[in-house]
Amino acid sequence: MWYEVLPSVALLGTFLALPGMIVTTVHKINNGGKEKRVALHPYQWYLMERDRRLSGVNKYFESKGLENIDD
Incomplete structure (x- = not known):
């Protein structure tokens, strides 16, 4: 069946x-x-680079959190 x-x-x-x-x-x-994360468009690459810069440890996947960003 x-x-x-x-x-x-x-x-x-x-x-x-x-x-x-x-x-x-x-x-x-x-x-x-x-x-x-995969950057298919230039804007996504820009966001990944921003996250890498703001992390403080040069890694886009480690974030400090909004309360710790003094930029």
Whole structure:
């Protein structure tokens, strides 16, 4: 019957979703708990550079918080 295909579909869906979840987890581990940011447009690159400059440690993924910014 039609329900006999369900285990195969579940297995296929798991194998298709697994690489994306692994990459996200590795990026979170490497970037201090945040996902990797990608700058597709010049404005996004500008925001990443601003975050890097304001962090004080030259890393865009470590932020000081708004209360600590004296710029």
